Amino acid sequence: MEVISLKDVTQRYKKVNILENVNLSIDQGDMVGVIGQSGSGKTTLLNLITGFIQPTNGEVIYYSKIHHEERSLTKNLNKIKKHMGFTPQHNSFYPKLTVMENLLHFGRLYDLDKNTLKDNIKNLLEFTQLSHHKTKLAEHLSGGMQKRLDISCSLVHKPKILVLDEPTADLDPILQKEILHLLQEVNDQGITVVFASHHLESIEKICNKVVIINDGRVHSCGSLDDVRAPFLKDHFRIKLPKGANKEHIIERLRGLPIKNIIQDRNGLIITPNHMEQTMTQLMEIIKDEGLQLNDLHFKKASLNEVFEKIVGGEE
């Protein structure tokens, strides 16, 4: 079920498109990783989702679960804010307040009743392992704890969507893992999590959906497999001998569960639906037709590789 979607959204500044024609949908319970180079438009995308900026063109739509209707984010911003949590790149709490005071302050501003807020904070403190530090001034917490507090502040009102802008930036690898683990746990509680990060390996591990932004455009959006699909190396390259009946061979191959057959100068590139399942049948045809297997790729491209290829202009 969709929670947020962006329809033909363009964000322009001084005649330059920061984001162009973005179409994107996020489902409830999704764990979405937004990746892209610095200045590619990741933060702009997140800010459009949170309503901090309004699109030049297009519309950001929020789906109301209660009313079962689409609502424009811009027009219903104050109502939607109650269901959304945002954690900016840099810590966003009051350093001179204690952990508890920060949570209470932000919680009360979301108009929660006392008991609910108390329960929320108690659970949050346990969940983020800040219970023992609740009386400490925020500025006295370590970097990792500060980030956890920051996320807690965004979760104190139990939002349906949590948006984070590079939550692992400036953190050491251990803290990065810790935070990503925390986000996964948040997501496990049914909260939709959208975050931008350069930590691609982690995104690959924890996200079910990835949005790749390149040069102001959403290059890819979807599940990891969908994003990786154009860059899959699980294909065969078969060399056709001179005088071979190409059409006959292609006809036979089409009988197999394959996605795509591409002809090139030296032969055919075959991309099966499922490598392991198709392998035996394909080998039989190669043997029957006296063909030569030139190249066989099993390896799935990593998100990092996919990203590098996209940024490098290769597809």
Place this chain on the structure above:
Amino acid sequence: MQSLLLITKKNVKLLLRAKGSALVIIFAPLLLILLLGLAYSTGTQLGLHLGIHAPTFSDDVNSFIKLLEDDGYTISTFETSIDPCIEEIKQGKIHSCIILPASLQVEGNTQKEVKFYVDPSRVNLVWAVQQAVESKFNFKSQEISESLTNNIFATLTSAKSGIATQKTSILDIKEKGNGVASSNEEVQKTLKSLDLEAPVTNPKTANITGDVANIKDKIGDARGAISSSPTMDPIEKEEIGDLLSNAESELNGAGIKELQAELQATKEKFSLIASAVRTSSTKLDKSTERIQNTIKALDEVEIGLTNIIEKLDAQKVTDSDVISAPLVSTIEQVGAQASFLNYLFPAILVLVIMFSSLLLGTTLVMMEKNSPAFLRNFFLPISKGTFIAATYLTTLIMISIEVIIILAISLFFLDEILTTLPSVALVLVITASVFAFLGMGVGYIFISEETGVLGSISLGSLFLFLSGILLPLEGLPLWLREMNQFNPFVIAEKLVREIFIFSTPLVDVLPELSVILGYAILLFLLIWFLETLVHKHLVHRFMKNHHRAHRQKDKQNKNDA
């Protein structure tokens, strides 16, 4: 040394490149000096508004009023009483009230009194008002003094001329007197020359008188004895009597003739004397005539002198004090006598409120703006109004604490504050609101806390310098003075002064109160607008950064290509 210069150079660069600080540090003092320079570079008189009351507005009173008007003072006249004028002083509409006598002309040895009413709470202005008005007043007094002196001199000149005339008469009298004296001397000489000695040539004549007298006595005795004798015969008595008579005749015989001759000589002498006396008498008659003329002349001199005395008596102003200072001034203070603290208290109170509110407003906004939590606030379902109201409320609470402390301390010195406390508190709350909103506005405009605070201080200083606390507002050019009436500090100070010093009820200061309340509302709306701008500014900055990143990327791509 080189390091020192390098660091200094770096500091200057950083200062100038931070637009806000450059603006505030360099341009704010320049702007302040420029504004104050423009404000006070006037050679005109203090633009004072004076109220004048006199029992009758005679010509010389009107001429005094004109004298003041010619010097650029605005004059309002109060014919019935001075009280309405005093009320206007309390309201700050009039700077000084003057009670003039019906006439400024001095007619006796009593000085004319002119009474000034001034507002002692306007400490810096009261002396300026006194000085300015008194200089005009002294000018008038000098004018009258000159007129009195001229009158005296005219009288003296006239007396001098009269005395000169009388001097001629006196000389004439003197001459006549001399004539009388010389005539008298002649008479004296004549009289002295008279021979008043009896001509005693015969020695017998010298004794005859004695002898005759003795004989006559004895004859007398004999007649007495005869006449008294009882025994003597009357015939005998007669005979004896005849005998005695014969004796007496004998006595009168020769001697007597000699005596007569001598008497003749004496008679002749007396005849000469009589002639001399007659001559002298004639001369004395002439002298008498001269003396009578002299008396007549003296009468004229007397009349002349009487005239002079009358003229001198006509000069009624003879007291040197009155001549030198015919008009005296007394200065009355409007409102009850109080200490300087009373008079300064409203200004001090508003000053503290102004700077505290400005700085608190700025600091709170800056703290919030520069707080890491600032961005999060945009994602809270809270309206802008709530944030503005919260900052305002915080300022108000802090200011209230300050005011409570100040008032509590002041109670030790100023007991009377208790009665006016509610009204003063209301005015202070509205004043604090105005300056808090202004401070918040400054906070929204500037980027760094330091420049914001400097901006607030500069703004406060500008209000202070143009408030009349340090320099009288009346010294400003008219257009600026009129504009400055809308200075919130001026309005607030005036309100507190009227309520605190003159116990003016709130109803009477409602127009000023409405103005300052209007400011508060307008500024709230302005802050609302600025808060919106801040969001837009943040978005703009965010987009600008992205724009820069894009351009850098484009540039890099071109270079790569």
